[in-house]
Amino acid sequence: MERRIVITGAGCITPLGVTPLALWNALIEGRSGVGPLTLFDAKVFPVRIAAEVRNWDLSEVCEHADDLRRHARQTHFAIGSALAAARSAGVSDLTIDHNRLGVYTGCGEIYPNFQQFCRWMAAGTSEQSFEISDFLQTAQMSCPPDEQMILEPSSAVGLIAGLLDAHGPNINYTAACVSSSKAICDAADAIRYGDADIMLAGGAHSMIHPFGLTGFHRLSTLSTFQGPPTEAARPFDRERDGFVVGEGGTMLVLEELQHALRRGAEIWGELRGWATTHDAYRITDLEPEGRAAARCVGLALHQAEMNPEDIDYINAHGSGTVVNDKTETLAIKRSLGNWAYHVPISSTKSMTGHLTTACGAIEALICVMVLRHGVAPPTINYTTPDPACDLDYVPNTARPILCKHVMNNSFGFGGQNVVLIFSRFER
DSSP: OOOOEEEEEEEEEBTTBSSHHHHHHHHHTTOOOOEEOOSSOOTTSSOOEEBOOOSOOGGGTOTTGGGGTTSOHHHHHHHHHHHHHHHHHTTTOTTSOGGGEEEEEEEOOOOOOHHHHHHHHHHTBOSSOBOHHHHHHHHHHHSOTTHHHHHOTTHHHHHHHHHHTOOSOEEEEOBTBTHHHHHHHHHHHHHHTTSOSEEEEEEEEEOOSHHHHHHHHHTTOBOOOOSOGGGOOOTTOTTOOOBOBBEEEEEEEEEEHHHHHHTTOOOOEEEEEEEEEEOOSOSSSOOTTOHHHHHHHHHHHHHHTOOGGGOOEEEOOOOOOHHHHHHHHHHHHHHHGGGGGTSOEEOTHHHHOBOGGGHHHHHHHHHHHHHHHTEEOOBTTOOSOBTTBOSOOOBSSOEEOOOSEEEEEEEEGGGEEEEEEEEOOOO
16 A cells, blocks of 8 residues: 655744744735845845844754854754644654654755855955965865855754654755655655655745845846835746846645654645656747746646546745746646646745755745645736736635645756645545
């Protein structure tokens, strides 16, 4: 008998709240988490807005927070959301076999302290040239001995395993915008193939720093909207001009159904289908016809044993770039046929910003909340229809829906595609 995979808990640290319910309430109210950038002085940058996590500290959920202070912001988000998820699911129960408890994360690159890096660079620069020997000497004298460990994207997954005494499968994925979605896919496979009974899966990231904003801006992917910050993220709107960087973390607890039933766990929903494909096209651009993305949808439907008409809601990747939204619209039409014009679709990045490697996990959680509450969150800031994006994007106002099966798309940089399908739990 195939092992069914259910969701028995979740935790999140987001620009709209630090619990699933707080996040959900903000979403259905159409509230934006975008505001003026405060994490560093951005007055010389062309982009000065972001969706930041505000007024939260790791000490709120972790008694070992002081020992982790030097770790990166995203590592704090990953640990915080993982501990909250574990508590919500009761996985700290001593009756759980911790050898069959694993952790998969999607956490991205971590950059060194920018001010420190600039000091090192200045020390290596003479009036005529940059001297690598001077740079290295200064860096070696002042670089903390544990700096390399702290800068590893995989540091979070190891720390989480230690805090939860999780001795099962453990890995981190760094695969651009699909990283945390890929973590969920492979965590599900670990349960399905019998390697684990419970997996914490999700991710975290923060690219709100000078390196991150500079890189995205040079790629021409960020919105340079000059009006109110809350109106900058405009997925699928004809006037969209890029995404707004967000940050945060989300972790889901995936569990084998019979294991969850035996311990009396609350079941939030079921993960029914998942798939990955690749455009094999260009390093950042999406394949313009959306063929690989559409195939990913088809594979996920096949695994879930569903038809297009079974999908009641889609949480789109919907980044807000001109190319991405147009291509995703094509992929949805190609994969769902005429049903594409009937299914409600929303991009919650219009409110959360783009959480980069963590976006798939937060949007997976949102899909589970849609199933629990029967409401489709809106795509806010949608004012001017785009002929190239002509589907139902649930503009500006949340909408009650009859909902049994939902789909989450993650179509990211490098042509990487992941599709997840969640269902209301039925025995």
